[in-house]
Amino acid sequence: MPSPPRPPRATAARKSAASKPALSRERVIEAALAEIDERGVAAFNLRNLAERLAVYPTAVYWHVPNKTAILAEVVAVVFRDVAPQQRKNDDWRSYLRRLFQRYRESARRHPNVAPLVAAHLVGNLRIDFDFVEGVLAALSAAGLAGARLVAGYNAVVAALIGFVIQEFSPLPEADTEQWQSAVQQRLLGVDPAAHPVLAANLPLLANKAFILRWQNGSEAPLDDSYASFVEQVLAGLESLRE
Structure with a gap:
């Protein structure tokens, strides 16, 4: 008895597409938040976002109209459960x-x-x-x-x-350690004659007060x-x- 005809073989692209979750607004925002967590806001762009989602950049626009809207959605997601x-x-x-x-x-x-x-x-x-x-x-x-x-x-x-x-x-993304060292050295060089209150309280203020810091709240809350x-x-x- 002849065997039934085989269905057409799926291409690798179709298999790959079938294995991925369908693109949605939620996936776009989730991926955008992951990008910002890893790279920061300054480095965020739609090309990297599309690469993370394994789609063409134009596909993102079907779900969120532009970069500004994506960033607004990210803010809303991060702070949506703030109200007690x-x-x-x-x-x-x-x-x-x-x-x-x-x-x-x-x-x-x-x-x-x-x-x-x-x-x-x-x-x-x-x-x-x-x-x-x-x-x-x-x-x-x-x-x-x-x-x-x-x-x-x-x-x-x-x-x-x-x-x-x-x-x-x-913090500055380029030469971060060099920048941090420069801030510390500048604080150590405060002139007590010109800035007596700052100099007297510097041990309390250094890295614990705004403007006088070389780390942010992630490392020095x-x-x-x-x-x-x-x-x-x-x-x-x-x-x-x-």
């Missing part, structure tokens, strides 16, 4: 403390994304309204309303972004300063209540 769940008997202070802590933890997991935050929170169509609602609800519970509610909200968002961006700002900073923000909100 409301707890029973949770007061506004403890809620905001947890919000600040969760935000910084997200940035710490993906420090290369931190420089993108300010640009993409301004008009990000993907921003999570749970974040906005949580801040407003906490401030309302604190007794703020009207113009004071707006002022308090803007203060919280500005504080949340500003400290973390500075703490996790990227500012835990104590951040905790103090959050309490200062809360104290400022207390003054708005009064």
